[in-house]
Amino acid sequence: MNKYQKIAWFNLIVIMTTIIITTTAIAIEFRIRGYSTIGLWFIGILALLKFTPFMFKKPESRSGVVCDERDSLIRKRALSFAYTTFWIVFVLLSYLLFIIIGPKNSVPTMTLPLMAFGGALFMKIVCSVAILVQYGRGEKDG
């Protein structure tokens, strides 16, 4: 397993853990108090994602090669796929919102920051999965 695979797994584990813990905390707090404020603080676990550039630096071979042209290509394709998928989902959701709510109604101002935050998480998840899938395809023999 090379650097990008480890980072992809790390990202997926951190994001999924955050989603599960935050959702559970909000649900429990909501059930007890009727509203939730503390639960949202668990989103702070996502700060761990900022440490990925400092992790997994150890080269897998004696020649010191951490990543090569194939790794860069896989990463570029994954980023491109994640970006394209994000825009498709973003446009579809915008139209869906328009259809559901209607042209004369409005959405809370919190919707935009939530969309930006959710979009960033979505892109990170799709990119990580795309990286793992591409590596999986090339490793069946060996």
Add this chain to the structure above:
Amino acid sequence: MANNEIKNQVRRLRFENGEMTQQQLADKAGVTRQTIIAIEAGKYSPSLTLAFRIARTFGVSVEQVFQYEKQEP
């Protein structure tokens, strides 16, 4: 990424060169072992630069390592 029209003799050449391991070839060519595995399996076509580096490692020409086989429709 994969190009089935490009065949390669990397595995055969490794064994003809003192049973060179994938890791040894990767170290000499300056890539990871995973890339050598993908090339041997025909799942990744290397850049021209890497193709030359692999050929030079075996001391042969690029054509002796990689062959382009156009499939008739």
